[in-house]
Amino acid sequence: MSHQRYEADLRRLFAGFPTGVSVVTAQAPDGTPWGMTCTSLCSVALDPPTLLVCLRAGSPTLGAVLDSGSLSVNLLHQHARSAAELFGSGAADRFDRVPWVPARHGGPHLVEAAHTIADCTVTTEQAVGDHTVVMARATQVTSLRRPIPLLYGMRRYGSWAEDMENGFLSYDFIS
Structure with missing residues (x-):
C-alpha cells in the first residue's frame, strides 16, 4: 500500500468518528491568553477527575498550558461553530473577537x-x-x-437534534 493511500485511509478513519468540539485555553505566565480548537478530548477517570487532551506540538497554546501548569476546556454549544472555526484558524486576534473572562485557575472562559x-x-x-x-x-x-x-465528524459540524415525540436523539450535520 502506498504512503499516500495509507494516509488517506487514516484521515477517513479519524474523520469517521464524530466527536464534541472544545476550545482548550491557557494563560501564559506573561498574561497572554492562548487557545485552540480541540476535538481530541476524552474523559479518563472520575476519581481523580481526569481529562485527556491532545494538542499540536509547538503550538503557543501548548506552550502556555505547560508553562502555566493549567488549562480550561471550553465545551462548545451547537451555535458556536464560528468560535470553533476562529480558534482553529490561528488568527492572532482571536481573543479580541469573542467574549471571554479570565479564570482564577486555568485559561480564559469563552462565556458565549x-x-x-x-x-x-x-x-x-x-x-x-x-x-x-x-x-x-x-x-x-x-x-x-x-x-x-x-x-x-466527516469534516463537517453538526449537533444533536431531539425528536420530542419519540424521545430519540439524532445527529444532524451542518453543511
Missing part, C-alpha cells in the same frame, strides 16, 4: 461559546508524534447553559 467549562491542573504530558497528550485533573466545572454540544 461554551455550554460547560472545566478548569484543570496539568498532571502529565507525553509527546506522541506531532502532538502532545496532556492529562489534566479537573478542579472546577462551570455549567453555563443547557448542554447541546457542537459536534464534528
Whole structure:
C-alpha cells in the first residue's frame, strides 16, 4: 500500500468518528491568553477527575498550558461553530473577537461559546508524534447553559437534534 493511500485511509478513519468540539485555553505566565480548537478530548477517570487532551506540538497554546501548569476546556454549544472555526484558524486576534473572562485557575472562559467549562491542573504530558497528550485533573466545572454540544465528524459540524415525540436523539450535520 502506498504512503499516500495509507494516509488517506487514516484521515477517513479519524474523520469517521464524530466527536464534541472544545476550545482548550491557557494563560501564559506573561498574561497572554492562548487557545485552540480541540476535538481530541476524552474523559479518563472520575476519581481523580481526569481529562485527556491532545494538542499540536509547538503550538503557543501548548506552550502556555505547560508553562502555566493549567488549562480550561471550553465545551462548545451547537451555535458556536464560528468560535470553533476562529480558534482553529490561528488568527492572532482571536481573543479580541469573542467574549471571554479570565479564570482564577486555568485559561480564559469563552462565556458565549461554551455550554460547560472545566478548569484543570496539568498532571502529565507525553509527546506522541506531532502532538502532545496532556492529562489534566479537573478542579472546577462551570455549567453555563443547557448542554447541546457542537459536534464534528466527516469534516463537517453538526449537533444533536431531539425528536420530542419519540424521545430519540439524532445527529444532524451542518453543511
